[in-house]
Amino acid sequence: MSIYNDYIQEIEDRKTQGLHPKPIDGAELTSEIISQIKSVNNFNREEAVNFFIFNTLPGTTAAAVVKAQFLKEIILGEAVVAEITPDFAFELLSHMKGGPSIKVLLDIALADNGDRAKKAAEVLKTQVFLYDADTDRLKEAYHNGNEIATQILESYANAEFFTKLPEVAEEIKVVTYIAGIGDISTDLLSPGNQAHSRSDRELHGKCMITPQAQAEIKALQAQHPDKSVMLVAEKGTMGVGSSRMSGVNNVALWTGKRSSPYIPFVNIAPIVGGTNGISPIFLTTVDVTGGIGIDLQNWVKKTDENGNVIRNENDEPVVEEVFSVATGTVLTINTRTKKLYNGDQELINISKALTPQKMEFIKAGGSYAIVFGKKNSNICC
Numbered sequence: 001m002s003i004y005n006d007y008i009q010e011i012e013d014r015k016t017q018g019l020h021p022k023p024i025d026g027a028e029l030t031s032e033i034i035s036q037i038k039s040v041n042n043f044n045r046e047e048a049v050n051f052f053i054f055n056t057l058p059g060t061t062a063a064a065v066v067k068a069q070f071l072k073e074i075i076l077g078e079a080v081v082a083e084i085t086p087d088f089a090f091e092l093l094s095h096m097k098g099g100p101s102i103k104v105l106l107d108i109a110l111a112d113n114g115d116r117a118k119k120a121a122e123v124l125k126t127q128v129f130l131y132d133a134d135t136d137r138l139k140e141a142y143h144n145g146n147e148i149a150t151q152i153l154e155s156y157a158n159a160e161f162f163t164k165l166p167e168v169a170e171e172i173k174v175v176t177y178i179a180g181i182g183d184i185s186t187d188l189l190s191p192g193n194q195a196h197s198r199s200d201r202e203l204h205g206k207c208m209i210t211p212q213a214q215a216e217i218k219a220l221q222a223q224h225p226d227k228s229v230m231l232v233a234e235k236g237t238m239g240v241g242s243s244r245m246s247g248v249n250n251v252a253l254w255t256g257k258r259s260s261p262y263i264p265f266v267n268i269a270p271i272v273g274g275t276n277g278i279s280p281i282f283l284t285t286v287d288v289t290g291g292i293g294i295d296l297q298n299w300v301k302k303t304d305e306n307g308n309v310i311r312n313e314n315d316e317p318v319v320e321e322v323f324s325v326a327t328g329t330v331l332t333i334n335t336r337t338k339k340l341y342n343g344d345q346e347l348i349n350i351s352k353a354l355t356p357q358k359m360e361f362i363k364a365g366g367s368y369a370i371v372f373g374k375k376n377s378n379i380c381c
Helices: 002-015 027-038 045-054 062-074 086-096 102-111 115-124 132-143 147-157 192-198 201-205 211-223 245-255 280-286 356-364 367-377
Strands: 171-181 228-235 236-240 271-274 292-295 298-300 320-323 330-334 339-342 345-349
Touching: 002 027, 027 045, 027 062, 062 102, 086 102, 086 171, 102 115, 102 132, 102 147, 115 147, 132 147, 147 367, 171 211, 171 271, 171 345, 192 201, 201 245, 211 228, 211 245, 228 236, 228 245, 236 271, 236 280, 245 280, 280 292, 280 367, 356 367
Parallel strands: 171 228, 228 271, 271 292
Antiparallel strands: 171 330, 298 320, 330 339, 339 345
16 A cells, blocks of 8 residues: 555645646556455545546556556456446557557457457457567467457458548648747757656646746637647747657647547647748657648748848848738638638648648557558568
């Protein structure tokens, strides 16, 4: 109980900073939480169930290993948890995306020819983050005549992990927020002197721009619940400076959408814009999360009748506004026409932000899903 009590005390301490419970990544705490779930009359049981479902990190964490194994026990009937049915356990495994969750799903799919195997296979068909060891297991089972393995491999070959996803909406409504005038550095979005907090995504999110900016973004979201907030570098480029995934993570945390209801503080699909576009490295990182980066071109250099750039007394080019993206402006991204609109008014062509490849990233929720999915589609049997 000591490690659990320490976690509860940490939660109380975080409340003073306006923070939620820290996501759980350790095996020991996860095991303690599971022990309390199994103890039906335990005073902390309801709280422990919520921690297990909503606050235990997936992926390759030590906590994910323990969580996946317990979900396997529930599916096999070796453990009974009223709040987590076997079907819900499969759903939780599907949101863990890779690592130990894949091992558990393969254990069930390849060892049981009944309904459980079929359900595990259906989940596996949606997963893309498989290690070579995982695909080797599938290939071996296939060569041994396992029908479930054959079905999974056929699904991968047909890219059903992608083709069965919902299509990207034809219209994406955004409301603008001017993050700054001129180039926006990644250091504004994720300051280097706050590197110590990057592993704690919610805490690190507190350092993006300013507390005032964060409050203004939240206010825009409250006013426009059906729209995404687009962070804008007015008269500049978004994301210049060092490559920083944490910068995109912070933008997604404040303006993106949750990747899963069961994964805390991991948001995807941020939408950003810049008068002079998006820094290439930053744009690649936006692609990783299935986001959109738009070259707005909303200010242009003024020219005379001969096409020469007009300069001011400091010999700097004079620029003029083509269209406004002032904070609170509602715009529409049309993914079919590849245009940006203000109401019915067409503003610019944004086809570079919506290439076929980038549309794949948006649909899949990130470029990694596409890269790994294509690898799985080419598994040699």
